[in-house]
Amino acid sequence: MTDQQTATSATTEPSGGVRVRFAPSPTGALHVGGVRTALFDWLFARGEAKRQGLDGAFVLRIEDTDRNRYVPGAVESLVASLRWFGLDWDEGPDVGGPFAPYTQSERTDRYRAHAESLIAGGHAYRCFCPPDRLERVRAERQAAGLPPGYDRHCRALPAEDVAANLAAGMPHVVRFATPRQGETIVHDLIRGEITYQNATLEDLVLLKSDGYPTYHLANVVDDHLMAITHIFRGPEWIPTAPVHVLLYQAFGWSMPALLHVPLILAPGGGKLSKRHGATGLEEFQAQGYLPEALMNYLVLLGWSYDGTTEIFSRADLLEKFSIRRISASPGTFDHDKLRWFNQHYINHILSVDDLAARVVPFLADTGLVDAAAAAPSHPQHAQVREAAALLKDRLETLAQAPDLMGFLLADALAPYDPLTLVPKKTEPAAALRALEATLAALDEVDLADEAATEARLRGLAEELGLKTGQLFMAIRVAVTGRTQSPPLFATMHVVGADRCRARVAAAADALRRSVATPVPAGD
DSSP: OOTTSOEEOOOOOOSSEEEEEEOOOSSSSOBHHHHHHHHHHHHIIIIIHHHTTOEEEEEEOBOOOOTTTOOTTHHHHHHHHHHHHTOOOSBBTTTBOTTOOOBGGGOHHHHHHHHHHHHHTTSEEEEOOOHHHHHHHHHHHHHTTOOSOOOOTTTTOOHHHHHHHHHTTOOOEEEEOOOSSSEEEEEETTTEEEEEEGGGOOOOEEEOTTSOBOHHHHHHHHHHHTTOOEEEEOGGGTTTHHHHHHHHHHHTOOOOEEEEOOOEEOTTSSBOOGGGSOOBHHHHHHTTOOHHHHHHHHHTTTBOSSSSOOOOOHHHHHHHOOGGGBOSSOEEOOHHHHHHHHHHIIIIISOHHHHHHHHHHHHHHTTSSOGGGGSTTSTTHHHHHHHHHHHTTTOSSGGGHHHHHHHHHOSSOOOOOGGGGSOBTOOHHHHHHHHHHHHHHHTTOOTTOHHHHHHHHHHHHHHHTOOHHHHHHHHHHHHHSSSOOSOHHHHHHHHOHHHHHHHHHHHHHHHHHGGGSOOOOBO
16 A cells, blocks of 8 residues: 555454454463453354354464563463363364464464565565664653654665675564555444554564564464454554554455453552452462353453343353443453352352362362362262351352361361350359260250250250350350351251260360369450
8 A cells, every 4th residue: 555545444243254363472370351352252253153143263372472571381371271261262272273373483484474575565674773772762752752663764774785784694673664644544343433644653563683573463464364353452452553454454465353342440540450459360260269250240341231230151141242232441340349249159159069069179278178079979078068058158259168167177176265165254164064064965966957956955055054145155166166157056067976076075175174274254
């Protein structure tokens, strides 16, 4: 195209087949903003496209051309995280596909060849400016109140000078020769039409001096070669979108449709970062969030079905998601709201069996159960299941399970503080008699019959001349090690007869030993 022409991006709507890609960089933890983009990709290909009778393909591509920021092991980590989250892909580095390889560092020959074709066509040029000159230009432009950018010093470099520099082995980059006149129109399926004056655009680097491409070249080339039809990406790429439109024009290719999804903000505004809490997918997994609860929450940060419905299963989203309902307005990440979603899923959606299996890894990490206890055939599984049923409505995250369930599963409790065993308005001697009498009464009851157990212990309180609250508090602390717990008789049932007897006996011994150092009566 000439400088005077107008470049225009595609306005593609689904018509034949849909191919979308998620292209994360292995530079650290997978941020929830990227995960939300991947989710939109996946829902569009797996749900909306197929509802319209179209083939939908979701491609995972690894953008690892920034070798300075590459983190070893990050690819394996992000693949595992995405699978935990519930996404699958048709093509990718781990599953292959017709456009392999799907790791950009293995495709550098393609980028270099396409950069050379742009140079040959007059759409790109070699820039030999050293870093100190670029820094000086940047400072001068800043001092003059001009926008940052390269001054195009090498754009008109004579061919003989370019040849001499290459012969001398001078390091260089390849820059795009952005048209200086005319305008470029970006059609965004979320934000509408955005017009840019070409005179305001930079000559962006396409190929770095190390031979690796920048995002601008690699993604344009790969999206074309992999037949991508729709590009979902973050709003940070809007300023360079017109250059991508111009690159497609320079190559003579049809451009995919663009969708710049809304930003996810921190509470109070600004960029969401670690100082606001967890932001990486692995962190949420480690903190005990359910992938389906996180999926439900993330999709609502930028998409809405009817403005009121909040709970969506995976199947619901595949049935209802549409790109026409994606908002351009930023969403705010609220950890408290996410925790509410997580508790809702634990309490109202997960079955007890499912919850029991999911808490086992967290319990195993603290040594409370064996890692194999998730299997129904494991001897510890039944007790984990009983504990999960008892505390289902109290768990906000799976990571709370060791603290909330520990007293139900541990063989023994920590040493008692005798003060906690003496209920309010009760003398230590009376508390000791109560525990000794309880120990005897436990031989008379079947803890599986919670109603009968309660009746017997209420009768025991009357025999001892205690209020039921006084006796029950002493028993609660003896059996659980804490003053607050789930319903006492259901708790005793889960703890089991043998451990209840052992704990009440240990509590009585603790009070008995304290006689030498008298324990004050409960207040």
